[in-house]
Amino acid sequence: MAQIVKIKSIEHLTHDVLKIVADRPVNLSYLPGQAVDVAINKPGWEKEWRSFTFTSLPDDDHIEFNIKTYPSHNGVTNQLLSLSSGDELVIGDVYGDIKYKGEGIFIAGGAGITPFIAILKHLEKNNQLGNNKLIFANKTKGDIIQEEKLGKLLGKNFINVLSDEQFPGYEHGFISPDTIKKHMDGNMKYFYLCGPPPMMDAVGKHLASLGVSEEAIVKEGF
Ligand SMILES: Cc1cc2nc3c(=O)[nH]c(=O)nc-3n(C[C@H](O)[C@H](O)[C@H](O)COP(=O)(O)OP(=O)(O)OC[C@H]3O[C@@H](n4cnc5c(N)ncnc54)[C@H](O)[C@@H]3O)c2cc1C
Numbered sequence: 001m002a003q004i005v006k007i008k009s010i011e012h013l014t015h016d017v018l019k020i021v022a023d024r025p026v027n028l029s030y031l032p033g034q035a036v037d038v039a040i041n042k043p044g045w046e047k048e049w050r051s052f053t054f055t056s057l058p059d060d061d062h063i064e065f066n067i068k069t070y071p072s073h074n075g076v077t078n079q080l081l082s083l084s085s086g087d088e089l090v091i092g093d094v095y096g097d098i099k100y101k102g103e104g105i106f107i108a109g110g111a112g113i114t115p116f117i118a119i120l121k122h123l124e125k126n127n128q129l130g131n132n133k134l135i136f137a138n139k140t141k142g143d144i145i146q147e148e149k150l151g152k153l154l155g156k157n158f159i160n161v162l163s164d165e166q167f168p169g170y171e172h173g174f175i176s177p178d179t180i181k182k183h184m185d186g187n188m189k190y191f192y193l194c195g196p197p198p199m200m201d202a203v204g205k206h207l208a209s210l211g212v213s214e215e216a217i218v219k220e221g222f
Helices: 076-080 110-125 147-157 177-183 197-209
Strands: 003-012 017-023 035-040 050-053 062-068 088-095 104-109 133-138 158-162 190-195 217-221
Touching: 017 088, 035 076, 050 062, 050 110, 062 076, 062 110, 104 110, 104 177, 104 197, 110 133, 110 147, 110 190, 133 147, 133 177, 147 158, 158 177, 177 197, 190 197, 197 217
Parallel strands: 104 133, 104 190, 133 158, 190 217
Antiparallel strands: 003 017, 003 088, 017 062, 035 050, 035 088
8 A cells, every 4th residue: 555755865866866765664565676666745746656666675764765867857756856855755566576586797777776786785784795796887987876885885896887988997888798708707697687678688688698598687677
């Protein structure tokens, strides 16, 4: 059943990504990596459901989202830009295909990082980060969501790929089969994939060309 919750804080993480912290709905249960239907409790917007992924952990006393906004378009994410603490969200059904199955490579594009933020925070909490790796594709360095946090979690296992900018220590271009191959090792059983559909299609083809079976891929399109 949908529940109304109050926003505790709302701030910019990057030029177009908001971090929203809200009260935890009563009896909410979710797994790291899962998403939920969210609407804004404002006249005309209460039934405009959109999917967002929890970046909080199931045991936290609050819920958190990292949301990329599209201000050029009068949709829900543009409306979120005008909210402040005390405003309300409607929280609906929980769902989502991404869950952690075992060590592997996480491959994210843009806001597709959100399920992996929750999973990696959960692994850190349980001392299970192991040799998991993250390949994160963005246009520019300024677009990278939670770069500092992810760097702290993963160290050398955090690989950034920038398509529109060259930076020392950051790979340049789109994720290619070589980008993935370089970071694969024999123990990598799983490939976690999340991002916009064109990126998902391209990386899906790269994984197939590297001999990765469909069963080894855990994915969700944004
Ligand atoms: C399971 C799941 C989990 C998700 N989790 C997250 C998350 O944690 N964080 C996150 O940031 N996103 C997440 N998304 C994506 C998010 O749901 C969408 O970005 C969001 O619904 C956009 O809502 P909107 O109302 O602003 O745009 P909508 O009105 O729904 O339109 C969305 C699309 O319109 C396009 N568009 C942009 N400008 C225009 C324009 N001028 N005219 C027409 N179309 C335009 C955008 O490219 C966008 O793809 C998730 C998606 C799924 C499926």
